[in-house]
Amino acid sequence: MIREFEDGDAEATADLLAEHTPWFETARGLRHRIAALPARAHRATWIAEDAGQVVGYCEAEFQWVTEREDVGQVYAVVAPSHRRRGLGSLLFDRAVEHVVAHGAREIRSWSFANSDVFLERRAFGRTREERLSTVDPRTVDTSALDRLPEGVGVRSLRELWPQLLAVHAVYVDAARDMPVDHRESNIDYDEWLRETIEDPDLTRDGSSVVLVDGAPAALSFLKVDERHAVAEHELTGTARAFRRRGLARLAKLAVLRWAAANGITRVSTGNDATNVGMLAINDELGFRPFAVETEWVKRLG
Numbered sequence: 001m002i003r004e005f006e007d008g009d010a011e012a013t014a015d016l017l018a019e020h021t022p023w024f025e026t027a028r029g030l031r032h033r034i035a036a037l038p039a040r041a042h043r044a045t046w047i048a049e050d051a052g053q054v055v056g057y058c059e060a061e062f063q064w065v066t067e068r069e070d071v072g073q074v075y076a077v078v079a080p081s082h083r084r085r086g087l088g089s090l091l092f093d094r095a096v097e098h099v100v101a102h103g104a105r106e107i108r109s110w111s112f113a114n115s116d117v118f119l120e121r122r123a124f125g126r127t128r129e130e131r132l133s134t135v136d137p138r139t140v141d142t143s144a145l146d147r148l149p150e151g152v153g154v155r156s157l158r159e160l161w162p163q164l165l166a167v168h169a170v171y172v173d174a175a176r177d178m179p180v181d182h183r184e185s186n187i188d189y190d191e192w193l194r195e196t197i198e199d200p201d202l203t204r205d206g207s208s209v210v211l212v213d214g215a216p217a218a219l220s221f222l223k224v225d226e227r228h229a230v231a232e233h234e235l236t237g238t239a240r241a242f243r244r245r246g247l248a249r250l251a252k253l254a255v256l257r258w259a260a261a262n263g264i265t266r267v268s269t270g271n272d273a274t275n276v277g278m279l280a281i282n283d284e285l286g287f288r289p290f291a292v293e294t295e296w297v298k299r300l301g
Contacts, residue, residue: 002056002090005045007031012054013047020077022112022132022291024232024268026225029201036195040064042102046094048078048087055082058091060098063108065175066182072099073108088118100300107298112291124296127181129273133287137259137267140285145253152247153214154254157207157221166216167209168192174219174237179272181297199223202234206262208254210238210247218247220255224264231259233269236278249281256285 005013010027017025037043041064048056058076062069074095078088099107108127111119145154160167168189176185196202201223210218221234233255238248259267269287271278
């Protein structure tokens with residue numbers, strides 16, 4: 001049976017996603033994301049259920065952080081035990097119908113190696129790839145934090161709470177320059193507070209902000225699943241005026257030092273395959289690839 005997602009499905013759905021995709025997922029984070037998106041995202045979520053068990057999941061929404069209003073995105077996953085029964089198609093088609101009904105002229109989705117053919121058969125074309133990688137933070141040399149350049153400091157997001165407007169400006173600068181097909185430049189401050197800062201997975205103590213002469217210049221945000229001792233970089237980046245100084249590396253080092261000291265054994269991150277600079281930083285810090293995520297697009301009319 002396919003039905004709309006309900007709050008009580010969050011734990012089973014998060015377990016399904018965590019087990020059968022490379023993505024970081026928690027029940028509290030899933031609940032938050034569904035509740036926190038602005039109305040223009042037109043978010044909709046469904047599950048497939050068999051004998052009371054969640055065996056499939058699907059989501060549909062619009063890319064609300066871009067300047068375009070007609071780019072929908074959909075994703076579906078089915079437990080291996082229930083594949084090849086048409087559940088994936090039923091879920092995916094429902095999500096596509098939803099975004100088209102709300103005006104989508106372009107539809108985007110994602111796959112990993114074993115699901116490429118699903119999107120190829122539906123006339124989607126490859127558009128970009130993202131490398132997913134992980135590191136055990138306990139193995140990373142963070143000694144550079146003990147000899148910071150003059151005028152440079154590193155603080156936690158919690159310590160920077162009185163300067164959230166300035167932190168938001170750094171976040172927007174970093175996000176708008178990420179290698180994506182549609183620039184993520186429509187990040188309103190109040191919406192950012194609700195969707196990003198209030199995310200219960202986001203650690204305020206473990207997320208870091210680098211200051212230059214007291215001004216926020218770079219950041220690295222971290223989402224944490226304490227139950228499984230894992231974490232994920234939400235975003236790492238530097239304001240345009242402060243680039244080419246190694247500040248993003250310092251922000252990541254601060255996050256990894258905190259993670260190692262707080263029982264985290266795996267930190268994951270995702271980077272566009274063309275983002276040579278950030279890939280080089282991750283390689284140098286010991287991140288190792290474990291999956292490739294392919295983004296697909298289908299344009300209508």
